[in-house]
Amino acid sequence: MSSSLALSGLASGFDWKTFIDTMIETQSAPITRLKAEKTANNNKITALSTLGTKITDLQTAAAALKADGLFSGRTATSTNTNWTASASSGTATGSYAINVTRLASATARNGTSDIGLGLSTTNDVSGVTLASMATAKAVTAGNFTVNGAQVSIALTDSLQDVFTKISTATGGTVTASYDSATDKISLNSASTIVLGASNDTSNFFSVTKLANNSSGTITSSGALGSVNQSAPLASSRLRGSITAVDGSGNGSFNINGVAIAYNVNTDSLSAVLNRINTSTAGVTATYDTASDRVVLTNKTTGSVGMGFSEAAGGFLDAAGITAGTTNVGLDAQYTVNGGPTLTSSSNTLDASSHGITGLSVIATAEGTSTIAVGSDTTSMRKKIEDFISKYNAVQDYIESQTKVTITNGKVSTSLMSDNREIQSWARSFRSAAFDAVSGVGGTIQRLENLGIDFTSGTSDLTIKDGTKLDAALADHSADVESFFKTATTGFSAKLDALSTQILGTGTSSTGWINTAKNTLTNSNTSIDNQIDVIQRQLDSQRARLEAAFTAMEEAQSKIQQQQQQIAKTFPSTG
Template sequence: MSSTSSTGSSTGFQLTGLVSGFDWGSFINQIIQADSYPITALQTKQNTNSTQISALNTLNTNLTSLQTSLNTLNDPTLFNQRTVASTTANTTWGLTAANGTTTGSYLINVSQLATATTLKGTSNIGAGLSSTDISSTALSALRIATPITAGAFTINGVQINIASSDPTSTNPALNNPMSAVINAINSSAAGVTASYDTTNDKFVLTSNSSSPIVLGAANDTSNFLQAMRLANNGTTNITSSGTLGDVAQYSTLNNAGLNTAVSGAGAFTINGVSIAYDPTVDTLSSVLSKINSSTAGVTAAYDSVNDQVTLTNNKTGNLGVSVADTTGNLMASLGLSTGTTSLGLDAQFTVNNGGTLTSSSNTLDTSATGITGLTVSVNSTGSQNITVSADTTKASSAINDFISKYNALQDYITQETQITSSNGQVTTSVLTNNREVQDWATTLRNTAFNSISGLSGTVKMLNNLGIDFNSTNNDLSITDQTAFNNALSNNASDVSSFFTDTTNGFSKQFTSFFNSVLGQNGGTGLLNSQITTLTSQNTDMDTQIATIQRQLDQERSTLTKEFTAMEDAQSQANAAQAQIAKL
């Protein structure tokens, strides 16, 4: 019988036994299949190794997670976290408690806030408006504290309008001088006479009758009266409450309209810091910016209402501020050389009804209160009860994370090493025969369970924290939540020592185990050695399989050639026999 058979490891088919009637192709396949058993055995072993490698890699991940969790527990700051709060609802005081701040309640009574020293220059440093200003300078360009706005203002019930542009015979505009407004008032039915007092730099309204002047109305839209500093006084004569001329902040100092002209380029010092200026280039605004950006430690500002410059210390407390003209006279021109200094105040407070304490700052830190780690930033006087408590949130989370990672590791080892029996059928696991891995589980359990010697505190084992093993497996759990919470809240120092002691701490107990199993400082540990060995075995078996396959391919080729030769010989014999039969 003939058949179709593969002739080797390559694809392609041929009919065998056409002459001999012997299906030698199937015969060769059976031989090769029988001789291929070593390859099948090696591949089975490779699959077993690969499954073990995968299990060991997962074990490595679990071990590394546990090690990371223990490293977190080895941080001393974890166990001295603090929370701080005031018993005053919606307090605006800023409260901070550093790690390790002594827990307890602190009654802080602030009787005086710290303030900053202020040097106020003399007022009215700007020269008054001139007759030229009144007669020819546009309202919008007047050197006054508050720019005039267009709209209507009211005197004795009569509205006078200032247009934004395009004046009329009765209504002046912002591009008209003040004299146009004076004329509009005087020609109106308001019954007053308006004038400008050049001597005192003030706007004057005088009633044309014995009736008092009434200024303003609810529907006024121009701020002219406010800009002229005019207000009702119940009399027949109203005068500006202050001088009108101010310093032009953005004009050069030479053109700023100062009462005392700046003599020329020069320099001045504030708190010993020198600042130079040039009156042909610098403006009041630029000089103030130079002061504020310097290291003088003050903030300079211009008060347009009072027409004065003010220096305020950037730090609170009873601290001085000094100014002096080095060359030139700018400080004198700005009224600072003859200004008035109001010294700042130190904060005054008590702690727990003790003696009065002082602080140059409203930030009452350890140096002020004597309470290490507590900082209270106050912005109001009065008493508040400040409570510092242990913040166990992070420590509790870290311990629970350790328990979770420990249990995950132990559960995985149990799963991969256990032997089960059901209905007389025994089933092994991937790492059942790996006694080393099983020993690691035992070592971890003993290390976690043991009481630690060499610790002076009351916490010497997990059981002292209310943590214990389950009776049925290797898992840990918090069996006494009250004891656990109490230890973290009231015995944080001993808990910290238990976990973080550099010689005998709980985390330290695992060091040799992890160094051995996972390796130390980049070295190869026992676990990685197992993975490397199994990987190397698989590589070696790949080589063996390739060698055996080459031998099988050669064997197939040789047998095929021999049976083909037999077929050829048989064919020739049959042909010769046929020729003989014809004779």
């Protein structure tokens, strides 16, 4: 067959291809209808999945209403805003008047003062510059005032230079000296000495611990030399030598049975104290710069001791701990509601001392406070409100997908208006929410007893009486808990059973929603098969028609060729 004859109507003048397309399109109407049905099925599957998600959310919200401790949750408030009060689930509600007459304190071991070497081994301090002076704080250059006379100093000045400047500035009426035996500076005058002025720029007086005392003799309030906290122990200016070490400088001591190791050549005082603090010894070690001493304090309060040991000549000896004094900690003392005096090793007053299960009060100062323990109605109400929201979301969605409206006599349907089963789910949820709960005692038998009811004309729940709800949560929380939490027959159990019936369990294909989705999926499979059969029939019919019309074109073409040949052979003479 000539390819040119495949052109529609080339010989016959009849556009048979358009005719075939129109006829096949008309006969394809069942496919169009089936595709529309499949689209509707897919939309229904999506809607069912969305509904399933909303019911799952409702099931979760209902389960939250039977959570352990929800309706026995407590709040605790203190009239003393500096105290902190808390109450765990189940704490007896009520008011507790607490009077703390003594706070708990921690045991402390105060090392001896002045563990560092003095500024000089002699009274001559002409070789001790301000820059190198081993005081707890560094001296700043500037000026200070003595008896109204200004004295200017530089860090390159020796301490003796400063003494000379004081004498010169005051016309010799004030003299200064250093006593190596006491490691103190003294100022002397025949009359009262007045130190300082508002425009002084040097901290010389505070560093040397000199202060006005309304007399003609002023002496440093404490020794001036101090330990170098960052230098290795061997060169840290400790007054006592550390000799209880091996040939490499290693030593150790024990605090509360915990060994602390050190090396005099590599570890500084700060490093050793930090090692104590990070150990399990249970003490805090600090260096008191004002008194040039080490202090060990128990990390826990109460009347408990502190033990330490080492070989003679060790770190604890040099740091003044061995020769120090211990201030044993005290237990807190308090009363509850005017009762007998109670004791607590901690300032956290809990059931271990007062016997009120779940109540904990952190006292930060002596005094009184009234602790009010009540039901945590805020948390309870929040869970109830969340349930109502999730319940309404299910009802509203079912309503939107199944409603039928009539406007001006015209009926409008929704995606699943014909699905009576889904509409029955809405009724089942409404019944579960409305009906009384069996098998529970107390004042709460149904949601209405909590001030919760349906919004007029709808299946939506709402809190119609908030005061009634709050009162039930505050005064009858045990009854509310029984209403929601009772196994099998409780409100949450009923909602869970209904939700499970609709959703199925786990990843199984059980449940009404899964059954409905499977039915729609199977319907789509059948639709696909029907479309395939019809399409094959239409394709076959198209092929037959195209072959027939092509044959017609060929026959028509041959006839035309024969006519033309006859015309040539027998030309017209008229």
